[in-house]
Amino acid sequence: MSTNTKTIKTSSRPVRTLAILGLVVVAMTALVFVQGATSVRLGLDLRGGTSVTLQPRIAPGDEGKVTSEAIDQAVSIIRQRVNSLGVAESEVAAQGSGTNRQIVISIPGDTGRRVVELVGQTAELRFRQVLASGSGLPAATDAGATPVPGVTAEINAKFAALDCTKPENLQGTGVDAPTDTLVTCDRTGGTKYILAPAEVLGRQISSASAGLDTQAGTAWFVSLEFNNEGTSAFAALTSRVTALPEPTNQVAIVLDGLVVSSPRITEAIPSGNAQITGSFTQLEAQDLANVLKYGALPLAFDRGEIQQVSPTLGADQLNAGLLAGALGLFLVVIFTLLYYRALGFVTVGSLAIAGAILYLLFLLMGEWIGFTLTLAGIAGAIVAIGVTADSFIVYFERVRDEMREGRSLRTAAETGWVRARRTILVADFVSMIAAILLYFFSVGGVKGFAFTLGLTTIIDLIIIFWFTKPALVLVSRSKFFNSGHPLSGFSPKSLGMSAAKEA
Amino acid sequence: MSKLSGLGGRLYRGETSVDFIGRRRRWYMVSSVFILISIGALAIQGLQLGIEFKGGSSFTVTTNNPSVTDARAAVEEAGVTGEAIVQKLGANKVRVLTGSLEQAQNNAVQDALAAKFAISVSTIDTQIIGPSWGKEITRKALYGLFGFLFVVMVYLAMALEPKMAVSAIIAVIHDVFITVGIYALVGFDVTPATIIGFLTILGYSLYDTVVVFDKVRENTKSITSTSTKTYSQAVNLAVNQTIVRSANTSIVALLPVASILFVGAGLLGAGTLKDLSLALFIGLIVGTYSSIFIAPPVLAQMREREPAMQALAKRVSARSGGTVVASTVGAVAAINGRGPRNQPKRKGRK
Numbered sequence: 080m081s082t083n084t085k086t087i088k089t090s091s092r093p094v095r096t097l098a099i100l101g102l103v104v105v106a107m108t109a110l111v112f113v114q115g116a117t118s119v120r121l122g123l124d125l126r127g128g129t130s131v132t133l134q135p136r137i138a139p140g141d142e143g144k145v146t147s148e149a150i151d152q153a154v155s156i157i158r159q160r161v162n163s164l165g166v167a168e169s170e171v172a173a174q175g176s177g178t179n180r181q182i183v184i185s186i187p188g189d190t191g192r193r194v195v196e197l198v199g200q201t202a203e204l205r206f207r208q209v210l211a212s213g214s215g216l217p218a219a220t221d222a223g224a225t226p227v228p229g230v231t232a233e234i235n236a237k238f239a240a241l242d243c244t245k246p247e248n249l250q251g252t253g254v255d256a257p258t259d260t261l262v263t264c265d266r267t268g269g270t271k272y273i274l275a276p277a278e279v280l281g282r283q284i285s286s287a288s289a290g291l292d293t294q295a296g297t298a299w300f301v302s303l304e305f306n307n308e309g310t311s312a313f314a315a316l317t318s319r320v321t322a323l324p325e326p327t328n329q330v331a332i333v334l335d336g337l338v339v340s341s342p343r344i345t346e347a348i349p350s351g352n353a354q355i356t357g358s359f360t361q362l363e364a365q366d367l368a369n370v371l372k373y374g375a376l377p378l379a380f381d382r383g384e385i386q387q388v389s390p391t392l393g394a395d396q397l398n399a400g401l402l403a404g405a406l407g408l409f410l411v412v413i414f415t416l417l418y419y420r421a422l423g424f425v426t427v428g429s430l431a432i433a434g435a436i437l438y439l440l441f442l443l444m445g446e447w448i449g450f451t452l453t454l455a456g457i458a459g460a461i462v463a464i465g466v467t468a469d470s471f472i473v474y475f476e477r478v479r480d481e482m483r484e485g486r487s488l489r490t491a492a493e494t495g496w497v498r499a500r501r502t503i504l505v506a507d508f509v510s511m512i513a514a515i516l517l518y519f520f521s522v523g524g525v526k527g528f529a530f531t532l533g534l535t536t537i538i539d540l541i542i543i544f545w546f547t548k549p550a551l552v553l554v555s556r557s558k559f560f561n562s563g564h565p566l567s568g569f570s571p572k573s574l575g576m577s578a579a580k581e582a
Numbered sequence: 583m584s585k586l587s588g589l590g591g592r593l594y595r596g597e598t599s600v601d602f603i604g605r606r607r608r609w610y611m612v613s614s615v616f617i618l619i620s621i622g623a624l625a626i627q628g629l630q631l632g633i634e635f636k637g638g639s640s641f642t643v644t645t646n647n648p649s650v651t652d653a654r655a656a657v658e659e660a661g662v663t664g665e666a667i668v669q670k671l672g673a674n675k676v677r678v679l680t681g682s683l684e685q686a687q688n689n690a691v692q693d694a695l696a697a698k699f700a701i702s703v704s705t706i707d708t709q710i711i712g713p714s715w716g717k718e719i720t721r722k723a724l725y726g727l728f729g730f731l732f733v734v735m736v737y738l739a740m741a742l743e744p745k746m747a748v749s750a751i752i753a754v755i756h757d758v759f760i761t762v763g764i765y766a767l768v769g770f771d772v773t774p775a776t777i778i779g780f781l782t783i784l785g786y787s788l789y790d791t792v793v794v795f796d797k798v799r800e801n802t803k804s805i806t807s808t809s810t811k812t813y814s815q816a817v818n819l820a821v822n823q824t825i826v827r828s829a830n831t832s833i834v835a836l837l838p839v840a841s842i843l844f845v846g847a848g849l850l851g852a853g854t855l856k857d858l859s860l861a862l863f864i865g866l867i868v869g870t871y872s873s874i875f876i877a878p879p880v881l882a883q884m885r886e887r888e889p890a891m892q893a894l895a896k897r898v899s900a901r902s903g904g905t906v907v908a909s910t911v912g913a914v915a916a917i918n919g920r921g922p923r924n925q926p927k928r929k930g931r932k
């Protein structure tokens with residue numbers, strides 16, 4: 080027994096490890112309350128709503144490549160459209176990588192059809208002469224009735240009544256037929272405009288960029304260049320409006336029906352090279368340049384997948400997921416208790432703590448990175464029960480093997496660990512590779528499955544190192560388990576050892 | 583249960599031993615038959631692809647005892663010309679599946695169904711998949727599959743041994759074939775959730791194989807410096823030693839998956855849960871089989887070709903040809919005691 084004593088002396092300090100894990104869980108719980116994250120954010124498939132996945136492509140008739148910047152522009156255009164619906168917690172995000180990203184729009188509640196129609200249209204960029212402009216608020220009765228010459232009374236009335244502070248008026252989409260006179264707002268809703276029919280189109284831009292005027296030092300500007308068609312159209316437009324009075328000497332840059340910018344034309348520009356100056360910050364200048372670039376090569380959106388889930392189905396799916404989880408957990412607990420007897424309680428404890436940590440992480444990540452739990456995510460967590468329990472089995476069976484070689488439980492808990500640890504690390508690493516690849520190579524909702532699977536693999540490692548192992552070491556020092564009690568899971572009989580050998 | 587645990591002890595010491603390696607031809611035969619059936623089923627019937635891969639629309643109406651005839655009539659009224667599939671799901675759901683429709687037609691079907699069953703459009707669960715969408719997810723799934731196989735092979739070659747990585751991957755490919763074959767044969771729907779379940783299984787099947795191979799590595803660490811057992815015998819011992827573990831981990835992994843399958847298919851009728859868990863369920867069983875019956879024999883066969891291992895086999899047979907070797911270690915003595923008795927039997931079977 081002298082060698083055994085030696086092993087125990089060099090063994091870990093189980094109580095301290097357990098205490099640290101306990102502190103971590105308590106700290107996470109405290110953090111949850113500090114952050115006020117008291118409920119898990121549910122995905123649309125669990126609470127009802129519409130999700131649309133769009134695949135951006137070059138609009139028909141154009142040639143070129145989808146660029147990463149163009150997708151960013153498209154996301155912001157679609158976000159503008161979706162926000163105009165005024166539904167809380169709507170989300171627009173790009174998913175995937177590089178130029179092959181999809182745009183995913185999620186909107187809770189019952190807006191289905193409108194969203195689908197709204198988001199699929201190609202956003203066009205056009206240049207229009209400003210006929211009139213004013214503050215974004217509706218004019219008081221007939222006070223704003225300085226009729227703008229050259230447009231119909233109907234347009235004048237529409238202009239007077241327009242309220243740019245209402246979200247539905249910042250939708251833009253679909254109202255701007257190029258040949259019409261347009262009444263619209265700017266993107267932020269601060270100003271409203273009457274705009275002449277479009278004279279230059281976004282597709283006639285050949286390039287745009289933001290630059291810094293080195294002489295003035297801090298003055299950012301945007302330069303743009305037109306193709307042949309665009310050069311002559313822009314020359315005609317600028318030479319006509321430059322001599323006109325305010326605001327008719329302005330040209331509005333209109334993207335998706337809303338005014339992005341309305342620079343004043345200071346001179347006729349026949350060369351096809353224009354510069355927009357003003358008190359731009361670097362960011363503003365780059366934004367405008369990106370809008371112009373996008374306009375040169377607008378994207379069309381293929382509707383990849385549209386999913387409308389009613390709140391009833393959402394609730395059904397949530398309940399089914401929770402029920403399946405409870406049932407799975409119950410079965411695993413019963414099995415481990417039957418097979419490992421009292422030792423099974425270490426497993427049950429491990430699963431309980433793993434579950435608690437997972438739940439806390441769901442709460443915290445909902446707050447930090449907007450994690451939402453989907454049905455696939457729940458399935459991932461349930462499957463992970465098995466994966467987590469597997470690690471315990473690998474360890475416990477290893478300990479039993481060590482005992483079959485004649486070691487005492489105390490020693491076996493340590494020597495078995497050294498060997499089981501390796502197996503568990505290799506196996507969990509393989510699971511992790513699977514989860515990461517699944518995450519990057521899956522589309523839409525099933526991503527949630529990979530995410531929870533990866534998360535639970537990490538939790539599995541934490542639990543087996545910081546809970547299961549120290550707990551077993553602690554248990555191995557107790558009399559009940561050491562005496563080989565029939566219910567301990569370590570009796571000579573259950574190990575298949577003869578009594579003679581034990582003695 | 584304690585009987586099973588007792589068996590674990592006997593298996594561990596080699597007192598009870600199943601000859602997994604020696605009977606490899608039998609397992610290979612079984613698997614070859616399955617793989618042939620799979621290829622046949624794939625060639626003849628093909629896979630039943632869900633609308634996610636083909637493009638199309640799915641409308642699910644939930645109401646009190648809806649009739650399939652009503653749903654079919656509504657689809658016809660909406661002017662859908664192509665073939666529509668109408669299924670009853672559980673007691674209170676009807677699902678209509680159509681080919682790819684224009685947005686206006688999708689709306690028309692929704693309106694017609696809502697009118698027919700006197701429900702609000704917003705209670706109809708709808709899924710619309712664009713025609714080019716399937717290519718996108720198929721492409722991604724294939725990238726995922728190949729990326730996974732490659733990365734895992736490199737990792738296992740580093741963490742274990744190169745030949746172990748190769749045999750593990752052979753076992754995984756075996757699992758892929760048989761699982762896909764079962765899907766083709768039975769005609770289960772293949773959806774993105776199926777694919778995800780399937781890729782997960784690859785990871786899981788490897789988990790089992792890794793546990794077995796880790797033990798093999800331990801048992802064969804300094805095998806060439808002894809002449810007590812051949813490489814194949816050492817592998818066989820490892821499989822026997824880990825089989826209780828494999829059985830346990832598989833049962834524990836199957837239990838939650840089975841409950842998802844049960845609840846998903848029973849309560850919801852169809853959808854993500856059912857597709858995912860069905861793939862996991864089938865894959866887990868196939869994966870457990872291959873980690874015991876395919877991966878270890880393939881490994882043993884590859885390693886036995888090495889000159890060092892052949893020399894070892896000669897030494898072992900020379901020794902065990904004589905009297906039983908006296909050994910101080912119980913486990914090894916047990917194996918050696920069985921060795922000569924097992925060998926003639928095995929030859930008889932070949």
